[in-house]
Amino acid sequence: MPFEPKHKVELDPPKDDVISQDYLSKCDGSNAEYPTYVAIKVCHDIPDCQPAGILTEGKGTVFDVSGNKSYGPEGGYKVFAGKDASRALAQSSLKPEDCRPDWQDLDDTSKKTLNDWYTYFSKRYNIKGKVEGATNT
Template identity: 50%
Template sequence: MSPPRTDLAPPKDDPITLDELKQFDGSQPGKPIYLAIKGTVFDVSDKPHIYGPTGSYHIFAGKDGSRGLGKSSLKPEDAVSDWSTLEDSEIKVLNQWYDFFSKRYNIVGKVV
């Protein structure tokens, strides 16, 4: 696991729709790779081997996959933004993922 970064840019709160977010799934060379957790959009472009088309976590690229992260699931049907039905233990896992990403990736917007 990589250590927290000290060179992150100040968080942005630019509005990004889920349809716009889909465009940043790593399938277009030269375009950033974004994913969202609990509505916060992170730029994960510096890890294309993880989030790009051949990466093990590509399922989350270009979408808000909060439910899947909370459930520790890589199933496509779980990679959705609605985490309202997660159990307390799963919400704890989701919050841990959010904290992890917040310390390692630039925040580029909010899902609207």
């Protein structure tokens, strides 16, 4: 099955806590007092592109990636930490300026890529909540 982790991951039930933008920005992996979070949206506006097994509405879903050093201060994916990185993930970009929540103007291929990333994260990382005020439009 696509997107399955190599090793079984026991995930906690998803939470739907509201996480402020301010708190999310502190969860960038640079301070051990905070977890490391990445937020991702889901695009529902292209046919047959609903990520498998979505447990939330996908509006700024916050994943706890604390256990993965790739999202830490020295990691290759540190640019995503503490942000809604939807656009960057959709475009497979590591540019800081692409780490933002808007994705509506992207083509269907990029939107599908975003949904694939959502599915990937949802099979590996605990869902901690949703970004306060996040929408998918």
